[in-house]
Amino acid sequence: MNTLLQTLIDRRGALLTALWQHLEISIVSLLIAMVIAIPLAIWATHHKRFAAVMLQIAGVLQTIPSLALLGLLIPLVGIGTVPAVIALVIYALLPIFQNTYIGIDEIDPSIEEAATAFGMGELRKLFKVELPMAAPVIISGVRQALVLIIGTATLAALIGAGGLGTFILLGIDRNDTTLTLIGAISSALLAIVLSWLINRLEHVRPRYLVAGLVVLLLGIGGTSVYHAVQQPKDNITIAGKLGSEPDILINMYKDLIEQDNKDVHVTLKPNFGKTSFLFNALDHNQIDIYPEFSGTVLESLVKQPHSDKKLTATQTYQLAKTDLDRQFDMAYLKPMAYNNTFALAIRNADAKQWNVHDISQLRTVENQVKPGMTLEFIDRPDGLPGVNKAYGLKLSAQSMEPKLRYEAIHNRNINLVDAYSTDSELRQYHLTVLRDNKHFFPAYQGAPLMKQALLKKHPGVAKSLNKLAGKISETDMQEMNYEVNVQQKSAKQVAHHYLVSHHLLKEAR
Incomplete structure (x- = not known):
């Protein structure tokens, strides 16, 4: 707990920045999703044969894995905030559209008939009768969308959009549970607070709600413009x-x-x-x-x-x-x-026990080898496929996140990992880098x-x-990596x- 508090104090500036970035991305995405989904749902209540099609489309969009969606968006719009917002809007459409449609469609027909009998036109009936009655269901959908957005927005850090995901990614990369907890807890608290605030919207009059949304958009937009103006020209x-x-x-x-x-x-x-x-x-x-x-x-x-x-x-x-x-x-x-090339590493104790110091010597103990490697190394031609071909091996590996594979070899769950020659973990976990005696790995100079x-x-x-x-x-x-990651x-x-x-x-x- 002391470590967590000290880290919070030391990184309070970075946390506030990440929190604001996360809030900005989330609110903008939610508002855009509402502007798209709510009018579409209202229109669909009068064109019911299209409603099922729209629900299917929104459902399919939500099933696209977030990383895949971000990868598809990058060639089109680059990286940063724009693809992050587009992806989050796509994920938020289904709950908002579905709840708006259901909320209006399930209003008692007799109430609709009474409103028409009182001479209300379609627009007046929508704002005076249908939306107020459907508001609890619509707001429930908005709340679901917001919680989904805040959780998914942590991935925005992967494409340079910032947010609380930076703490989570940094914690995983540095093997620092405290940083991961700070990012995860902050994201959860943000979702709880905003979910509560949205729940209170049921008691707000529509005109005040619209005015509040306009003020919120102007505030976010004004802040973005201010930062852009303050940015030095050079x-x-x-x-x-x-x-x-x-x-x-x-x-x-x-x-x-x-x-x-x-x-x-x-x-x-x-x-x-x-x-x-x-x-x-x-x-x-x-x-x-x-x-x-x-x-x-x-x-x-x-x-x-x-x-x-x-x-x-x-x-x-x-x-x-x-x-x-x-x-x-x-x-x-x-x-x-320095040449930060690929390498294969085993524990020092295994190197001594097996008498293995070159990659080619792995053939003598291949039946005892349990590799755990990054997905990138498993897939690259100059990774595991190339190693197997060059050295006459038949190794297959579990795919693991970079930091997790080092923890796994330290805990003896695996006994062979891919590495980079400058990784601090080679020193930290007492690993032996096997000599690339056939000079397979290409040079990697930075x-x-x-x-x-x-x-x-x-x-x-x-x-x-x-x-x-x-x-x-x-x-x-x-040594510098060791100072950052370990010290x-x-x-x-x-x-x-x-x-x-x-x-x-x-x-x-």
């Missing part, structure tokens, strides 16, 4: 993938750029999401820079992969740089020294990726970031210390 947005390592690197980028370019302000978006999300964000000019690996570029990003060729680290980088420039008009600056247009506008950025070229060894990176130091602090101690910053700030 602002550079740097994003990083999930994990401590990208977080450390983007903090280094920020320090170096702001030191050398006094007119530039840097905004960081850590734990932004997966590779495809970040690359699409860069391609759609929603971010300006992010660190990417040369092997990932050739394997996953350029249109003519070179994974079938045996390339040196220098060749891999040069091909990645050339293809990015030619195909996407992107600049790929000079790489750092370097800043950006649009050529950014360098034309800010030519000093390249000079600043190229100070990291040839710097940071695998040992350095693993719970901030990525900003660790990054700043490295730059100062290696004389890349003029002075500590």
Whole structure:
């Protein structure tokens, strides 16, 4: 409990920001869903043969997995708040439409006839009779939609839209239960409070309700406009993938750029999401820079992969740089020294017991091996399928989240994991990295990726970031990851210390 309270105190600023982002996304999505679903449901009560079709469509939309929906939206609208809101609106349509339709359709026909007998037109009857009588059912649907939205909105953090999901994702990535609890509890409390407030709407007169909604929209819109106006004109947005390592690197980028370019302000978006999300964000000019690996570029990003060729680290980088420039008009600056390539790791005790130190030696104990690996590694040609082919193995693995596989091998549920050569968990859990004696895994050197247009506008950025070229060894990176993940130091602090101690910053700030 003390740890939870201390973390709340230390991160209160970040929590308030995430809470506001979550609230903003949720309320906007709910209001848009209401504007779409309620009029459609009212219309459907007079066109009953279409009502069943609409309910089926809304039901089918709600069954689409949220991650799949976000992935489908990214190529169309990029990433950030817009695809998050679109996805949440889609999920909220069914309960609002269904309850509005049922609430109005089940009004006693004799009441409808009496209203008509009193000379009420359709519009007046709707607002004076039907909506007031159906209000409890409609509000129930709105409340269900809101709870659904708030829970699903935690995934918005995966595509850079912020919200309380950032705490949950960060907690999972850092193996920090406290951060995960803060995100989950805050999301649950937000749902409870807003659900209670919506329940109170039954007692609010329609004109006051409409006025309140207008004020709420103006408040949210005004805040967004204010932040947009306050944003410095020469602002550079740097994003990083999930994990401590990208977080450390983007903090280094920020320090170096702001030191050398006094007119530039840097905004960081850590734990932004997966590779495809970040690359699409860069391609759609929603971010300006992010660190990417040369092997990932050739394997996953350029249109003519070179994974079938045996390339040196220098060749891999040069091909990645050339293809990015030619195909996407992107600049790929000079790489750092370390090679954060894929690896296979086992416990130190198993390495001694089996006398296994190379990947090829796994064939001697293949019947004892129980792999647990990330879904990405299981699926990639330069992952498990390629390893099996290159080494004559027949391994099949359980798919696991990156952090969970390390916990699983530590708890002896599995005994072989995929890894990155700079993972702090290799040290933390006393794991042996098996030597890639057939040199199967491609080189993965990290370097800043950006649009050529950014360098034309800010030519000093390249000079600043190229100070990291040839710097940071695998040992350095693993140690920095260990400081963040295990010793719970901030990525900003660790990054700043490295730059100062290696004389890349003029002075500590």
